[in-house]
Amino acid sequence: MSNNDEQELDDLQSSDSNTNLNGSLHKAASETFTKDDANTEETIKSVEQGAWRWVIVSSCFFQNLLVDGTLCSFGTLYVYIIDKFEATSLQASYILSLQLCLQALFSPLASAMIINYGVRAVMMVGAGLMALGTLASGFVSDINLLYLTMGALTGIGMSMLSQTAAVTISFYFDKRRGLANGIATTGSGFGFFIFPPLATYLLEAFGLSGACVILAGIMLHGIVFGALVIPNSNDPRSRARAKGQRRLLSIASLVQLTHTQTFLLTITDQSSMYVANMRQYEEFFAAAQDKKCCEKFLHILKEIAKASFDMKLVKDGAFMLYLTGTVMRQLVGYIPGMFIVSRALHFGIRNEETGFLMSTFGVTNIVGRLLLGFLADLPMVKRRRCYLYGIMAISAGVVTSYNFGPLFYHQMLYCGFFGLFYGCTISMKCTVLTDIIGSEKICTGFGMIMFAAGFTVFLGPASAGWIFDKTSSYDVVFAICGSVLIASGLVVMPALCVMAKQKSPGYQKAKDDSLTIDTH
Structure with missing residues (x-):
C-alpha cells in the first residue's frame, strides 16, 4: 500500500471518528437541552401556580419604593445641592425636571425593551442605572455633570423600574391581580414615608457625597429583587422560546399598565382589554419575528407610538x-x-x-x-x-x-x-x-x-x-x-x-x- 493510500485511510478513519464523536456530543447536548427545557417548564409552572408569585409582588413593592422614595426625597437633597454647588434654584430644579421628564418620555422605549428582553432583565438594568447615577453623583464637582448622573441616568432607571413594576403583576396573576397590584403599589407610600427622613439623616451624618454612596447601595438591592422575577409563560421573553407557540402581548395594554402604579387599588380589570387588543397586534408581532434585532426594536417602538x-x-x-x-x-x-x-x-x-x-x-x-x-x-x-x-x-x-x-x-x-x-x-x-x-x-x-x-x-x-x-x-x-x-x-x-x-x-x-x- 502506498503512502498516499495509507494517508487517505487515516483521513477516513479520523473522519469517521470525528463523526461518531460529533454525533455523541450532539446526542448528549440534545439530551441536556431537553432536560433543561423540561426543568424550565416545571419551574415556570411552579412559579405560575405557586407561592413564588408573592415573592415577585414583594419585588415590585421594593421597586416602587425605590422610585417614589427617590422622587420624594429630592426636596431634602435640593437644599444640599444648592449649598455644595453654589447653584441657583433654577439650576438645582433642572435635576428633578430631568428625572420626571425622562421617566415619562422613556416609557415607550422601556416597553419595547420589556418585549425584547423580558421583565427581569429590564428591571435589573433599571435598578443598576439608578444606583450608578446616584453613586456617580456623589463624586461630581460640577452641577452640569449632576444633570447627567442624578438627572438623566437616574431618571431613565426610574422609568424602567416603574414600567416593569407595573407590568409584571399582570404576567403572574389573574384571579388576584387587584390585590397583588394593591400590595405592590403600596411601596410608593412606604417610599414617601421612609426615604425623606432617611435622606435627612444620611445628609447630616455623611454629607451629600456619603449620602449618595449609601443611597446607591440601597438601590443596588433592586438588582437582587429583580433577579427574583423568574420568567413565566406570559413573559414576553419566555414566549419567544416557546415551541412554535407564541402568546401575543398587547402593546396598548402594556402602555396602560405602565400607569397602574399611580393608584393603590386597581379599579378596572385590564384582562378584558388585554384580550380585546390581542387580535389588533397579532399581525404586528408576526411581522416582527422575521426582522433583525435592531429592526425589530424600532418596529416595536413605531407600533407603540401608533398605539399611543x-x-x-x-x-x-x-x-x-x-x-x-x-x-x-x-x-x-x-x-x-x-x-x-x-x-x-x-x-x-x-x-x-x-x-x-x-x-x-x-x-x-x-x-x-x-x-x-x-x-x-x-x-x-x-x-x-x-x-x-x-x-x-x-x-x-x-x-x-x-x-x-x-x-x-x-x-x-x-x-x-x-x-x-x-x-x-x-x-x-x-x-x-x-x-x-x-x-x-x-x-x-x-x-x-x-x-x-x-x-x-x-x-x-x-x-x-x-x-x-x-x-x-x-x-x-x-x-x-x-x-x-x-x-x-x-x-x-x-x-x-x-x-x-x-x-x-x-x-x-x-x-x-x-x-x-x-x-x-
Missing part, C-alpha cells in the same frame, strides 16, 4: 378637557415637594424635623388614595366622579395657596392636607378617564396624556426655580402652584356635561351600573 395616539380623541371635547386639566396638574404637582424642606428651614424649623414633613405627606397620600378608591365606586358617586376629581384638585390648590404659618405643626398640617387631596386626584385619574372615553380607548388615551405630561413635568420645577430666583419668596411660588391646581380642577369639572351630551361610553356604563344597583 388617536386623532378621534383629539376631537373628543370631554377628553381634551381632561387632558388639559391633567397636564396642568402635572405641571405643578411636584413643585410643593421640592420646596417643602427649604421653606421649613427658611421658617427656622430644625433640619432633623424636616424629613418628617415629607413622611406626613406620604402617609396622608396613602389614605387619600385608599379613601377615594372606595368612594369612587359608590352608586351616588359613580356618575359624578368628574366633579369629585375636580373638587379634590381644587382643594389641593387651596391648601397650597394658603400659608398655614411658620411653626412645625403648621407645616405638618399643610403636608397632611396636601398629601390627602393630591393623593385623591391620583387615585381617580384612571377611573375618570375610563368614564370619559371607555375602557376600549383607555390605553391610547393614557399614552397621549403621558406624552404631553412628559414635557410639562420638565417645565414645572424649572419654572418654579426661576420664579423663586426672581422673587426670593416661597409664598409667590406656592400661590402660583395652588392657582394652577385650582384651575386644573375647574377645567376638568365641565367634562361631565360634555360627556352627558356626547353620551360617552364610560359615562353610560357608570350610569347603567348605578341604576342597576339602585334597583336592588
Whole structure:
C-alpha cells in the first residue's frame, strides 16, 4: 500500500471518528437541552401556580419604593445641592425636571425593551442605572455633570423600574391581580414615608457625597429583587422560546399598565382589554419575528407610538378637557415637594424635623388614595366622579395657596392636607378617564396624556426655580402652584356635561351600573 493510500485511510478513519464523536456530543447536548427545557417548564409552572408569585409582588413593592422614595426625597437633597454647588434654584430644579421628564418620555422605549428582553432583565438594568447615577453623583464637582448622573441616568432607571413594576403583576396573576397590584403599589407610600427622613439623616451624618454612596447601595438591592422575577409563560421573553407557540402581548395594554402604579387599588380589570387588543397586534408581532434585532426594536417602538395616539380623541371635547386639566396638574404637582424642606428651614424649623414633613405627606397620600378608591365606586358617586376629581384638585390648590404659618405643626398640617387631596386626584385619574372615553380607548388615551405630561413635568420645577430666583419668596411660588391646581380642577369639572351630551361610553356604563344597583 502506498503512502498516499495509507494517508487517505487515516483521513477516513479520523473522519469517521470525528463523526461518531460529533454525533455523541450532539446526542448528549440534545439530551441536556431537553432536560433543561423540561426543568424550565416545571419551574415556570411552579412559579405560575405557586407561592413564588408573592415573592415577585414583594419585588415590585421594593421597586416602587425605590422610585417614589427617590422622587420624594429630592426636596431634602435640593437644599444640599444648592449649598455644595453654589447653584441657583433654577439650576438645582433642572435635576428633578430631568428625572420626571425622562421617566415619562422613556416609557415607550422601556416597553419595547420589556418585549425584547423580558421583565427581569429590564428591571435589573433599571435598578443598576439608578444606583450608578446616584453613586456617580456623589463624586461630581460640577452641577452640569449632576444633570447627567442624578438627572438623566437616574431618571431613565426610574422609568424602567416603574414600567416593569407595573407590568409584571399582570404576567403572574389573574384571579388576584387587584390585590397583588394593591400590595405592590403600596411601596410608593412606604417610599414617601421612609426615604425623606432617611435622606435627612444620611445628609447630616455623611454629607451629600456619603449620602449618595449609601443611597446607591440601597438601590443596588433592586438588582437582587429583580433577579427574583423568574420568567413565566406570559413573559414576553419566555414566549419567544416557546415551541412554535407564541402568546401575543398587547402593546396598548402594556402602555396602560405602565400607569397602574399611580393608584393603590386597581379599579378596572385590564384582562378584558388585554384580550380585546390581542387580535389588533397579532399581525404586528408576526411581522416582527422575521426582522433583525435592531429592526425589530424600532418596529416595536413605531407600533407603540401608533398605539399611543388617536386623532378621534383629539376631537373628543370631554377628553381634551381632561387632558388639559391633567397636564396642568402635572405641571405643578411636584413643585410643593421640592420646596417643602427649604421653606421649613427658611421658617427656622430644625433640619432633623424636616424629613418628617415629607413622611406626613406620604402617609396622608396613602389614605387619600385608599379613601377615594372606595368612594369612587359608590352608586351616588359613580356618575359624578368628574366633579369629585375636580373638587379634590381644587382643594389641593387651596391648601397650597394658603400659608398655614411658620411653626412645625403648621407645616405638618399643610403636608397632611396636601398629601390627602393630591393623593385623591391620583387615585381617580384612571377611573375618570375610563368614564370619559371607555375602557376600549383607555390605553391610547393614557399614552397621549403621558406624552404631553412628559414635557410639562420638565417645565414645572424649572419654572418654579426661576420664579423663586426672581422673587426670593416661597409664598409667590406656592400661590402660583395652588392657582394652577385650582384651575386644573375647574377645567376638568365641565367634562361631565360634555360627556352627558356626547353620551360617552364610560359615562353610560357608570350610569347603567348605578341604576342597576339602585334597583336592588
